[in-house]
Every structure is written in structure tokens, then in C-alpha cells.
Amino acid sequence: MLEFAEAVLKEVRKLQSQSEQIVLNGTITDMERYRFMMGRLEGLKMVEDAVKSLLKKVTDEFDE
Secondary structure, eight states: OOOHHHHHHHHHHHHHHHHHHHHTTTTOOSHHHHHHHHHHHHHHHHHHHHHHHHHHHHHHHHOO
């Protein structure tokens, strides 16, 4: 399970990095696309936080 969670986090971080590069390199041509990318980044951050939280919960339960 830990390997799966690490793989998910790796993929989420890769997508975050790609999205950040799109925003930062100036290829966004309109506000609609900018809002979409910012929403995507926010969603990826939420997924990352949720996976980390669940991992912490599982590892805490395992330590008990």
C-alpha cells in the first residue's frame, strides 16, 4: 500500500510541476485558461494533502 501511495504522490507532483511550468512560462493566452490551470493546481494540492493525511493515519495506526 505504501508503494502505491508513493507512486500516486509522485504522479501528482509531476502533474503539479508540469502545470506550474505552463503557468510560469507565459503560454497561457486568456483568463479562462489561467483559471483552469489554477484550479487544476489547487485540485492537485488537495489530492496531495489527502494522500499524505491518509498515509499518516495508516502509519500512526500501524505504530500503535
